[in-house]
Amino acid sequence: MDLKFKKSSEDTRKIKSEIALGNNPLNIDSYIDYAEDKIKDTTNHDYAHIVSSGNAGIFIGLSYINGDVLIPDQGGWNGFKQISRFLNKPFETVKTNLGLIDIDELNNTLSNLDKSKVNGLILTSFAAYTAEQNIKEISEICHENDVILIEDVSGSIGDSKLANGKYSDIIVGSTGSPKILNVEDGGFITTNIKEVFDNNRILLKSFKSNEITAGGIISELKNASSNLNKYIDACNYLKNNIDNVVHADKRGINVFIKNDDPKHFSWNLRQELVLDSHGMVTKCPNYNRLKEKGVALEIKNLDISQLSKSNLDEIIEIVKKYQ
Ligand SMILES: Cc1ncc(COP(=O)(O)O)c(C=O)c1O
Incomplete structure (x- = not known):
């Protein structure tokens, strides 16, 4: 993707x-x-x-x-x-x-x-x-x-x-x-x-x-509030459709997924979620994220144009494939 x-x-x-x-x-x-x-x-x-x-x-x-x-x-x-x-x-x-x-x-x-x-x-x-x-x-x-x-x-x-x-x-x-x-x-x-x-x-x-x-x-x-809300809404949608999410009921601009093998999970996700030359997968434990095994999907790193339902559905499918 x-x-x-x-x-x-x-x-x-x-x-x-x-x-x-x-x-x-x-x-x-x-x-x-x-x-x-x-x-x-x-x-x-x-x-x-x-x-x-x-x-x-x-x-x-x-x-x-x-x-x-x-x-x-x-x-x-x-x-x-x-x-x-x-x-x-x-x-x-x-x-x-x-x-x-x-x-x-x-x-x-x-x-x-x-x-x-x-x-x-x-x-x-x-x-x-x-x-x-x-x-x-x-x-x-x-x-x-x-x-x-x-x-x-x-x-x-x-x-x-x-x-x-x-x-x-x-x-x-x-x-x-x-x-x-x-x-x-x-x-x-x-x-x-x-x-x-x-x-x-x-x-x-x-x-x-x-x-x-x-x-x-x-x-x-000028667009800060509306952009912020788009990231929050996209994360809500992902949080509601992915298992093992931490703080699924809270507002946020990324999605933390618990996983016992973050090394492989993050490697697999990185092969599929290709974000120009940048990344959108943070392997954890990590102080800036959580000191828990898992990955943070950095939805906040996506361009606002990328938050369509079809893209989010594809991300969900990819995550499920490797969970
Ligand atoms: C929450 C937070 N605060 C501060 C900073 C530092 O910002 P800057 O790179 O503009 O110094 C970052 C950088 O990623 C950050 O994520």
């Missing part, structure tokens, strides 16, 4: 190339200012910066934390650990139920923290890209314990419950490929806490974005 890897929309590619040529395709004074306004409208925060990558946003967000950094024990993003280490911030893992934060465990862990420091919990909106965190409840517990909640919304920007500044204190995201805002590079960070940026001028300068990426972000934001 030949599938196409996700591309920026044609509009986005045109806008980026016009800006690169020195034109002003959207008739805007500053693409960076406008992109920052649009991003903060989307996340319901007062302050926003677009930056050079998703990891740059994480660097800035974690720099604000001067106490402990808490991360999920699986289903997060490797950068959370690597950047905490680089910044010399002690980090601790929070127990999850296959990526989903265990609310009681969270309560226990947070209540034992040294409250004289600024502590932070950083997580992705979708655990392992496959199941949405209960962000409202997590936010309540963080706030009861004076812990800053940092949400990585690379996979969820455009949603109304996830990626919402009503719940998360700091929101970060990647606009690289193949993310929901698929601009090929860049990222963003938003918050209501002015000090996150005031204390971090040097990082903001070091990780600055550019007008071309800003133009791409403005363009991609």
Whole structure:
């Protein structure tokens, strides 16, 4: 089965190339200012910066934390650990139920923290890209314990419950490929806490974005919600028609299938699910997905044009053949 890897929309590619040529395709004074306004409208925060990558946003967000950094024990993003280490911030893992934060465990862990420091919990909106965190409840517990909640919304920007500044204190995201805002590079960070940026001028300068990426972000934001929902709907359909799926009842943008022999299962799937020169099969255990035997089918890596029912039915048949 030949599938196409996700591309920026044609509009986005045109806008980026016009800006690169020195034109002003959207008739805007500053693409960076406008992109920052649009991003903060989307996340319901007062302050926003677009930056050079998703990891740059994480660097800035974690720099604000001067106490402990808490991360999920699986289903997060490797950068959370690597950047905490680089910044010399002690980090601790929070127990999850296959990526989903265990609310009681969270309560226990947070209540034992040294409250004289600024502590932070950083997580992705979708655990392992496959199941949405209960962000409202997590936010309540963080706030009861004076812990800053940092949400990585690379996979969820455009949603109304996830990626919402009503719940998360700091929101970060990647606009690289193949993310929901698929601009090929860049990222963003938003918050209501002015000090996150005031204390971090040097990082903001070091990780600055550019007008071309800003133009791409403005363009991609227009379709973020509808694109996101198409990926979620496609995954729902797959989850309902494939056996041994983890978190089958939860919203997500990939599908995790348990399997005792992930080496062969993933090899077989890769022979059949050919995605240009890219991949859509992640062999697990893997911290960024789940520390379980199985594979993650990265539906989020497919171009939006590839999510037809006939394609999804073919994917289901291929999976069944090797399960
Ligand atoms: C959830 C998540 N956060 C952050 C990043 C890092 O983004 P970037 O490559 O833009 O630094 C990635 C990259 O794949 C990611 O999946």
